[in-house]
Amino acid sequence: MADFEERFHSIVEKLKENNHKITPQRLAVAKILALSKGHPSVEEIYEQLQKDFPTMSLATVYRNVILIKSLGEVLELGFPDGRNRYDGNKPYSHPHVVCVRCKKILDWDFSNLKDMAKRITDETGFKILSHRLDFFGICQDCLGKNAV
Template identity: 35%
Template sequence: MEGHFIVDRHQEDYQEVIQHLKDKGIRITETRKAVIAYLIQSREHPSAEKIYQDLLPEFPSMSLATVYNNLKVLIEEGFVEEIKISNDKTTYFDFMGHEHLNIVCESCGRIADFEDGEMPDLRREVEAQTGYQVTKTQILMYGICPNCAGK
């Protein structure tokens, strides 16, 4: 069951998260493993409700509160980021196993990743200018996706 949602190339990320949580003394349940695996392999930026609905067939006793509790732990440990979009009450979640920017379509709300940004350079520049030690970077860009632009 543990590896069901894991694509081979994501195995390393999955093991890193599990080991980190174990090292911190955080209990590793089957549902926690499933939520972690789901987020790592997801090509979307799912809501808690979507994660819950997609995992429910395999974990019928799991509650939506369990999903939220697992997301809270993963956010606190820096593995998951919340994405809140203006004019949308839903919160979306993104596994941060690699540095990237998120871009949101202002028309349909689709969220895409941009992975070629030079985040380390931006971080160094911000630190040099402000004297802050940057611990986390969250940049959300808006635009019109190709599908909506073509309509």
């Protein structure tokens, strides 16, 4: 099973397990989240759905993204300015590299953060649930367009 199919299947299973109804709109949002490589915002998901679901409400997209997030099947990335971004492809905590100019977000695999979490628990008593590691910078595309 391809990666995105596995993710899609996993999201749908979670929805069923928790007795949420399977609607076309819900499936459509789940599919986009499962496919998401570019870390879309709710607005972007909404726009992508306009073609197939021209009557879908923005509120429905919000509701379903939040629902799927509550099931642990999508990772939410918030920023001080602008919109939240979502990763349904890798719903667990992981590092990112963010272009502050074009808002591109790349995944950046890297481990040994678990060791750090353990150290924190030992030293502060915090029960660590998740983490977030983001590097902010300017991507190669943007550097090319406009010298810094």
